[in-house]
Amino acid sequence: MQASIVIRTYNEEAHLGSLIETVTSQEHTDIDVEVIIVDSGSTDKTLHIAQTHRCNILHIAKEDFSFGRSLNLGCAAARGDYLIFISGHCIPVREDWLVNLIAPLKTCSAVYSYGRQLGDQRTRFSERQIFHKYFPEISKIPQEGFFCNNANAALIRSVWQEYKFDEELTGLEDMELGKRLVNDGKKVAYVADAPIYHLHNESWSKIRKRYEREAIALQHIMPQIHISFLDFLRYYVSAILLDMGIALEEKNLIRVIPEIIVFRLMQFWGSYKGNHLHRMLSAVTKEKYFYPK
Numbered sequence: 001m002q003a004s005i006v007i008r009t010y011n012e013e014a015h016l017g018s019l020i021e022t023v024t025s026q027e028h029t030d031i032d033v034e035v036i037i038v039d040s041g042s043t044d045k046t047l048h049i050a051q052t053h054r055c056n057i058l059h060i061a062k063e064d065f066s067f068g069r070s071l072n073l074g075c076a077a078a079r080g081d082y083l084i085f086i087s088g089h090c091i092p093v094r095e096d097w098l099v100n101l102i103a104p105l106k107t108c109s110a111v112y113s114y115g116r117q118l119g120d121q122r123t124r125f126s127e128r129q130i131f132h133k134y135f136p137e138i139s140k141i142p143q144e145g146f147f148c149n150n151a152n153a154a155l156i157r158s159v160w161q162e163y164k165f166d167e168e169l170t171g172l173e174d175m176e177l178g179k180r181l182v183n184d185g186k187k188v189a190y191v192a193d194a195p196i197y198h199l200h201n202e203s204w205s206k207i208r209k210r211y212e213r214e215a216i217a218l219q220h221i222m223p224q225i226h227i228s229f230l231d232f233l234r235y236y237v238s239a240i241l242l243d244m245g246i247a248l249e250e251k252n253l254i255r256v257i258p259e260i261i262v263f264r265l266m267q268f269w270g271s272y273k274g275n276h277l278h279r280m281l282s283a284v285t286k287e288k289y290f291y292p293k
Contacts, residue, residue, distance in 0.1 A: 002032040003098065004080030004157075007055075008070050009037055012088030013045040015199055019091050020053045023084075026098040033098070038074040040065045046088070068165035068173035071150065075160050083157050085150040085174075086196065093118065093195040101154045101194035110142045110187040112178060114153040115194030122199060125256040126243050126263040131198065135190075142187035146178035152196045159186070171210075172217040179221055208266040215274025225275055232272040239264045 005023050009016065024033055035055040039047060041062050050057050058077055060070050075083050082102045092098070097115070104110040116135040119128040134147070153174060163180055165173045178188050202210065218225055227235075243260045247253040 001030055001082075002034065002080040003082045003084055003102065003154075004075075004078030005033060005035045005084045005086065006071060006074035006078060007035065007037050007086055007088050008067070008074070009039045009042055009046050009050070009088040011042045011044045011046055013042075013049060014201065015089050015091060016046055016049045017053070019086065019088065020049070020055065022092050023086065023098065024053070025095070026092070027095045028099050031098065032080075034079060036074045036077055038070045040070065066167050066169065066173075067150075067171055068169055068176075069167040071165050071173065072167060075157070075164075078157065081157055083155045083160055085153045085155070087151040087198065089199045089201070090117075090151055090196045091199070093197060094193075097194050097196065100191055101152070104141045104189035104191065105154055105156050110189035111156050111159045112148055112153065112181055112186070113141075113155075113189040113191050113194075114148045114150075114174070115190075115196060116192045117149070117152055117198040118195055120197050120199065122201070124200070124259055124263050125247060125252075126239070126260050126267070127200060129239075129243055129246065130267075135192070135195075137192055139190055139192040141189040141191065143190045146175060146182040146188060148174040148178040148188050150174040151198055152194065166220075169217045169220060171214040172221060176217070176221050204262055204266050207263065208270040211267050211270030212274040213270075215271045219275050227272050227275055229272065232268050235271075236264055236268045239268070 007019065020035055024035065026033070035053065037050045037055045037057045038060060039050070039057060040060050047057065056077060058073055060073055071085065082105055084098065084101065101113055101115050104113045117131045119131055134149070150173065159181070163177060166176050169176055182188060240260055243264065244253060244257065247256050247260065
């Protein structure tokens with residue numbers, strides 16, 4: 001059995017070496033692992049690191065890049081029975097990460113699985129709270145709904161061949177695929193026992209643009225979504241208060257207050273900008289997706 005690790009990269013020299021070494025030294029007895037790099041124009045040492053580790057390196061021009069298109073390119077080159085997706089700035093926490101991540105696929109409990117995401121001491125405080133919300137300690141195999149995240153995910157190759165990723169979306173290609181799979185009666189699984197450290201190192205403007213881009217994509221997946229300016233204010237204030245309460249319990253409130261205020265502003269302002277022009281969303285669905293707790 002073979003597993004193809006598909007890694008999208010753009011200037012990922014900080015963590016790529018550790019990532020490749022970790023995914024290729026996983027505990028397993030019957031899995032042959034190949035690593036495929038899909039690079040969109042790195043100018044640092046990313047390609048040198050990939051070459052040193054003898055990865056299969058594919059290139060996609062910046063003007064041709066989309067998250068779905070880059071993944072489709074990597075999947076088309078893959079030889080594995082299972083396609084594993086992990087971001088270039090993520091590192092598996094455990095040596096059984098790979099075995100656990102693909103276990104629901106091997107047992108036919110699901111066709112698409114995704115694992116837990118954690119921050120470390122370098123991760124912004126509010127982003128750690130987001131990880132806690134969307135990636136809890138308890139697995140759901142299979143889960144209800146179509147939420148999925150390709151920063152740490154696995155997909156049966158034959159399923160990808162039938163469905164493929166949407167190449168036009170500005171993000172959330174994982175959720176869009178998950179929605180189509182669930183609509184066709186297939187299952188998605190959340191595997192808490194396959195954790196990774198997700199090590200974002202973004203400027204404030206990049207954080208805002210990330211949430212704006214994802215909100216634009218979400219309009220295509222859930223076209224009924226609309227976030228009003230009052231929603232933006234309510235979610236922003238609620239998230240700040242929630243984060244400050246947690247920080248107070250952890251006895252580091254004074255240190256992280258400025259970071260909390262700015263991060264949550266970038267998150268919800270980007271979300272507001274991305275989809276405030278679209279139709280009203282039902283209150284229940286909107287609260288579930290955007291409310292910080």
